[in-house]
Amino acid sequence: MVPLYYYLIFSALLFSVGLAGALTRRNAILVLIGIELMLNAANLNFIAFWRYSPDPEALTGMMFVIFSIAVAAAEAAVGLALIIAIYRHYRTVDLTKVDSLKG
Amino acid sequence: METLDQIKDRIEAAVPGARLEIIPNDSPANQPSLLIDHEHAVAVAKFLRDDSQLQFDYASNVTGVDWLDAVLKEKVKVKQVVEGVEKEVEEVIEKKRAGYLEAVYHLYSMELKHGPFILRLRTENRTDKVHLPSLTPIWRGAEFQEREIYDLYGIIFDGHPDLRRLLMWEGFVDHPMRKDYVEPDDFEYEPTPHDEVLERAKEHYPAEAKP
Amino acid sequence: MLGEGIIKGMVETAKNFVGSYHDPKRLTTVEYPENKIPAKENARNFPFLVFDGVDADKGLRCVACQICEKECPPKCIYIIKDTVKKPDYMGKMQIQPKIFDIDISVCMSCQICVEVCPFEAIKMDTQFELSTTDRFENLLLNKRELAKPNEYYHKIHPTEATEVDERLAAEKAKAEAKAKADAEAKAKATVAAAAAKAAPTPVPAPAK
Amino acid sequence: MIGEFFKGLFLMIWKVVTDQPDPKVEFVSVFPATIQPIISVLLSIVPIIMVFASLFALTTLLERKGLGRIQNRLGPNRVGPFGLFQPVADGLKMLTKEDIVPHSADKLIHFLAPIVLLVPTLLAYAVLPFGQNMVPIDMDAGILFFFAVGASTELSIFMAGWSSRNKYSLLGAMRAIAQMISYEIPLIISSVTVIMIAGSLSLVEIVDKQSGYHFGFLPHWNVFTPWGLAGFIIFLIASLAESNRSPFDIPEAESEIIAGHLTEYSGFKYALFFLAEYLGMFAVSGLAVTLFLGGWRAPLPFLEIVPSYIWFLLKLMGLVCLFIWIRGTLPRLRVDQLLNFAWKFMLPMSLINLFVAAIWHFTSVWNFRGAGLGRWLLCAAMIAVPYVWLGRTLIGNKKITHRTYRFAN
Amino acid sequence: MISDAPGQMGMTSESASQVPLPEGAGQSNYTVIPKTSAEGTSEGELLEVAMGPQHPSTHGVFRMDVVLDGEHVVKLKPVFGYLHRNHEQIAESTTYLGSMPYTDRLDYLCSMTNNWAYALSVEKLAGLQPPERAEYIRIITAELTRLVNHTCLVGFLLQDMGALGTPLMYAFRERELILDLFEALSGSRMMYNYMRFGGCRVDLSADWIEQAKQVVDGYSRFLDEFEKLLTENEILVSRTQGVGVLTVKLAINASITGPMLRASGVNYDIRKVDKYGIYDRFDFRIPLGDHGDVYDRYMIRVLEMRESVKILNQALRDIPAGPIMDPKAKIRGFRPKAGEAYGRIEGPKGELGFYLISDGSPNPYRYRVRPPSLINLTVLEDMCLGETVADVVIILGSVDIVLGEVDR
């Protein structure tokens, strides 16, 4: 049987990969992808904790993940819309070049 | 519709300085045409389009004609003293005519439903002075046809919005509708075995002419 | 915009679907190699040369006048005249073509050669299954391949062929009559001359 | 051993033919216990693949024949009797054709796309009840599974279009994705009505809820209720769009963008796409049958002796024939019209339908005289009025009119 | 960028500058004006697509260089010439009669009207007058051709719209009947080569007229069926109404002719204006559209077909007996007097004209076709701007082109 900490370490790894990507890549979309990865790692934690909790019938962790997925969908939609708007304006999605505040 | 002479007079009144000439047509079709000069061509065309009695708003057919250098034989009656009696004798005079390219416009009126009115423009020669004013700004319908004339005859229309080759590809050098155009020798072994192009090509490229 | 038009259209296609099973008139296609639509009498495809009698060489009506070669718009006819005269189907001495080629890969079935031929020698065939593996050699028909008997012409274009035959017969009769008249006149002249000389010679028989 | 094997096989076939529960048990028990689960799984998978692959072959033939007849042609009739072996010939042709991959294509993704399309499509069959006691997995969240795997096909179409490095392919892929996302919503919402009424996401349970007959002959199928009929039609239109069938074949619009994302595919890969598309169409029509047409249930009580899967297949083929008929009649919509139609007509209609289904559910407690008819008429009116209104205003500011023409002498 | 050399003849474009001119060719020191560069291609979101020459719905080998913003057209340049065979040069090097079969191949859907237009022009040039029966035959064949062309066009249009060939097949089913008639008359199903200067080649029989009457009767029934299938179809209506609008002013200024012009609402039909042939004897009307969009172009054609059926009924009823050739006409050795003539007819696609200059020799000195298909394409870009790719296809379909005529 797979013990809980396997899942936790796996999710920590996933989180770090996402974090590393979000910190190193300069393309806004890739940063967003990194953030999605981190969110997913967190979700995985929730499910794992729910499954290994003494009372899995309570469904708390699962509910949290369901809501989190919904929020993530909203976040992705708005984030990508923003990226497209930025692209229209600056003709680039390179975050290092998008540095002026004035429209 | 007014007669060509009347129209000519009215154009001359409306466009001062226009040099017009009526070109007769001997065929039973009886469609004489009006030759106009380059400088006033656009003005004349605009007049023809906008005059309330003419309203030639529709340029049906625009085409080029290639006239080679030719020797025209003309019969002229000459008074001659033959055997002491003065007689009228027909004499053939040979006149050299320099070749030129010609653009012919067949105009109709959709408003008044009359026509055709035939307009001609001539270049000065066939080699270097081949510019004509474009009438596309007056009749949009001439756009592709003038391009075609440029492509096939080599008349350059000044003022045409988009003068490119129409039917031949870009980079093609000659103008294939000219009377002195010679088909290139390149051939595939496609045409009939008795084809003259094939024969000529075999002569020119004996190495490649193995079927 | 409530879908009535779509329903109407679907009813129409359903009608055609059902109709195609019981109404053979709707099905315009035929299953080709097994069934063929009979050729119309006027149908034309590629030209052939008509000959009379049984011998293609002898009976060829063509006299190599080369009018069709000149008039052919795509220039697919190629004729070389024979140098010697041979008797034709009428027995008259005529030049026959030494070479008569038609490149039917170039021919566009326009029938102009038929129209301009003054000798009713070239006619349009209805044969259309001419596919070959070699588009150069096998689609270049020579005199032998082009020659077809008058009976074949009668078979494919009966009305037209009858008219042509009548016309030819009339012409022949006229020619014969003329020849006869000529001969008679000649004979008379000869007779007269002979009478003058008082030594009559036999009248030469008119050709045939 | 061999005797037992044949006995088990025979028993299984007998049970399948006579619609008895657990047909696999006897046969599987013949094998050693370690491989029993594998045998059981194979027994579920192999028939699905075989039946639906041959159905695909049959449908291609049916489609060509049917279209031929609609167009007053004969259709394929050369290979075998009545052209029955035409699909075999086509398949052989596809297999032996050269597989051409464009030089600048992204080779890996170009190769993966048809597979990524086919796998989820096949997975969707896992939850469809084909007959009484014939469902590969009776999953609690069956419909959710179905839509989840259905959603992942979009990515493969994008892969195909993008990896081909062809502008037409890319346009086609973009169109396909826009269309599939738009139509997924009405598709799901119209099936939510059924879920709501049945109170379950399990397809087996949904079919069970549709058992029985009104007045002894009219089956309790959802399609015979106002919301069910409307939902069925919405579902059907949306599934036409989901499976890229005419008049929604915009991603493959031959006359506009050649073949869309399929332009650069040939040979076996093309055949895989073709297969996946048809399998997707079967799956989604199978879902429509399950949700609205009573699944494998017989239309009349005395017809219940016919095995249940026959009914399922008959209904499925009925829908497929309808699709073919539509394909033979209608021209194609334009992309913006298609999206307009999805967002301005299908979505509101499916939401209204959801509302009506709720009303239907709550009015089921009515027990006065004529309550049934009253309820029926109320719901029907609640659907018909918005339908007419939406239909009339669908075009919006564009003036679509009935025109009359002038004549000049 | 998109490659441009059609390269259908010998010289290829890259080597063109080095290729020596053929002997005697015009000394050209003209510069080839470079193709106007597509501005904006560098801009990120624009997509340049070459539609054609191997595109399923360009009706042949025709190319449109389209610049797209998403799906919307911001620039469209038609490219011609893939089928160019220098028809006019061929005609100038053959006899007057020899060009007749070539006119069949211009617009291969309406060979009869092409024949007529050419015959008409030569008759004007040579002063021939066809006898009355020939005029009737010409009108019957021309109107049957109009039926063929318009039905096929509607079929092709619906094919472009994605109707999977069903309307096209129905159109072809009816076209077959008319082609049978033409075959019985002229011997060929498409390349009729039927008209002659001063008359027609063969006479039509009483049987033929009976058969034609039946076909014409069936045609109005077919048109009813066709209209039921299409005219009210919501998809067709919403796809075509308001799409590809051509304004009246532009239509006239750009010399648009035929159904396209009348769909924009201009009452100009050469059958009525010139009254060529004996069209003034028939009772028929000219349908006119008000919007100038694709739907109007479709409907105008349907309505014109109904009018053609009317003309056909009258012509088949009234056709007199008599000769079919002007006795002055000659087949061999035809040499018109020097001069020039421009003759035109209302072809199914628009004004088809032939401009001929004779110098007294057996070959025309100048032979010019005024191709309606080509000139109607002048406004293609104007109609397509702002529309989507799908609309471009149906707008092109509604212009009704045949590439044999466009490229000549």
Place this chain on the structure above:
Amino acid sequence: MGITFAIIAALTLVSAIAAMSLRNLVHCALSLAVTFAGIAAMYLQLDAQFVGFAQILVYIGAVAILIVFAILLTRSSETPQPVISRSWIMGIVIALAVFGVLTKVILSSSIAQRELPAKPAPTVRQIGDQLMTRYVLPLEAIGLLLTAATIGAVIIAMHDKKGRGDGGQNVNSTPSRAEAHQHADETHNLIT
């Protein structure tokens, strides 16, 4: 079970790393889809069917597609940068540090050693009941959030239609063509 976990974990991790490091953005997005699928498989491993399917539906069916669309619409490709730059090293170092801390915490925690309890059977009905009773307020809030996000996204991403139309018009009409049009407009009244 261990093997399955290992396979899924390896696949997910590899694809996650690929998603963060590949040059081609579309490849990144496709690898991301694989990662999402792997995580969904993890959920199934943990007996959370509903969430697993929801993950596929939302992440692969919607988020991945959205990302792909965004990539195509922005036509973005990262400008090449030196592999080892300051920010790059910083990022990696920070990520590694975070990973180290997390691992330390996880391994030292007692919860991590917890045994697997009996398999729960959360039916969809249960989830639905919970959503409608205990979690109804968050559900409503989420609904509101989604609506707001959708509208917001549409408004942000919406083209300025008018401006673009004019731009398009300018792009295509060469001056001479415009002139021709003008002339066409000058033509007088027409017969209709």
